[in-house]
Amino acid sequence: MTRDLFAADALTVAPLLLGSRLTVTSDEGAVTVRISEVEAYHGVGVPGRYDPGSHSRDRRTERNASMFGPPGHAYVYFSYGMHFALNMVCSPEGVASGVLIRSGEVVEGERLAQLRRSAKRGHPAPVPARSLARGPGNLAAALGITREAHNGRDLFEAPFAFAPPETPPADIAAGPRVGVAGEAGGPAFPWRFWIPGDPTVSAFRPGRGAPRG
DNA sequence: TTATCGATTCTCT
DNA sequence: GAGAATCGATAAA
Numbered sequence: 001m002t003r004d005l006f007a008a009d010a011l012t013v014a015p016l017l018l019g020s021r022l023t024v025t026s027d028e029g030a031v032t033v034r035i036s037e038v039e040a041y042h043g044v045g046v047p048g049r050y051d052p053g054s055h056s057r058d059r060r061t062e063r064n065a066s067m068f069g070p071p072g073h074a075y076v077y078f079s080y081g082m083h084f085a086l087n088m089v090c091s092p093e094g095v096a097s098g099v100l101i102r103s104g105e106v107v108e109g110e111r112l113a114q115l116r117r118s119a120k121r122g123h124p125a126p127v128p129a130r131s132l133a134r135g136p137g138n139l140a141a142a143l144g145i146t147r148e149a150h151n152g153r154d155l156f157e158a159p160f161a162f163a164p165p166e167t168p169p170a171d172i173a174a175g176p177r178v179g180v181a182g183e184a185g186g187p188a189f190p191w192r193f194w195i196p197g198d199p200t201v202s203a204f205r206p207g208r209g210a211p212r213g
Numbered sequence: 214t215t216a217t218c219g220a221t222t223c224t225c226t
Numbered sequence: 227g228a229g230a231a232t233c234g235a236t237a238a239a
Contacts, residue, residue: 039231053231063224080232081221087231100231121234137232179231207231 002164003156006071009048010040010090010097015172015193017088017099019165021107024143024150026159029112031143033104033133037194037201039177041087043067043096051191053177053184056096066152067096074160076140076151083137084145088155102178102192104133105200106142113142130199169195178205185210 006013015038023032042048043056043064051057055077056064066075067089075087075098087098106113106129113132118124120141133139155162173196176186183189185207194201 041231055231061225077231078223080230081223083232085231102231135232177231181230185231202232205232208229 002162003072005164006088006090007092008090009046009095010042010099011048011191013088013090014038014040014099014191015174016164016168017101018172018193018195019167019169021163021165022101022104022143022155023108023161024145024159025161026144026149028115028144029109031109031113032107033139033143034107035101035104036198037101037103037192039100039102039193040191041067041098041100043098045095046091046097051184051189052182053180053189054096056098060096064096067098068094069152072155072162074150074153074155076145076147078147079137084140084147085136086140086143086145086150100136101139102136103194103200103202104139105130105198106132112144116141116144134200135202171196175204176206176210178202179207181207181209183211187211 020035041054042051043054056067070093071090073089075089086101089098091097133142173194174190175192177192
């Protein structure tokens with residue numbers, strides 16, 4: 001059962017998701033991405049180190065509620081007034097942990113992904129293929145993810161479809177998380193994982209007050 | 214190539 | 227009311 005993959009905590013699961021495929025289907029069609037970059041976030045109830053960078057670090061709120069839900073489901077949040085971001089919920093129900101899907105390569109539905117990205121930007125100039133799902137906001141846009149339609153939904157049922165990697169990546173790189181403030185965004189938390197050399201991996205941006213490393 | 218900044222709105226304090 | 231798990235444009239170097 002591939003669903004069992006998500007029973008472990010996010011830090012364990014995150015690197016195992018690299019190279020996996022996620023499909024989202026809608027009336028408009030289906031878009032599939034091969035995941036190239038992820039980040040782990042640990043919240044309430046996860047054994048081990050306190051993660052000050054997580055939405056669910058202290059308590060359950062209305063926004064982060066689905067991070068406490070059953071593993072193998074989606075946690076979708078709205079960011080900076082204009083972007084959605086997709087997480088895969090890990091750990092047993094009641095324990096909050098999730099893997100943020102940062103980037104991927106569009107392997108199916110490139111035309112639809114391109115249309116969605118153009119619509120969001122407000123002009124029709126195409127974006128380079130490697131940038132279609134580069135960065136969490138862009139990936140969610142390419143897949144047509146919204147909080148209303150997808151938050152809390154099962155990743156193994158429509159409109160989602162999830163498949164683990166057929167052959168895991170030969171190499172995996174790890175480093176600080178992107179855009180996370182303070183120590184949680186520094187080398188003390190190398191909880192970002194990516195496929196080295198993959199052109200779809202997003203650019204690193206340090207968070208406010210994040211230490212250099 | 215690196216750095217800074219505006220857009221836009223939701224969530225939590 | 228402050229700040230945010232971002233993006234893309236623009237400026238500086």
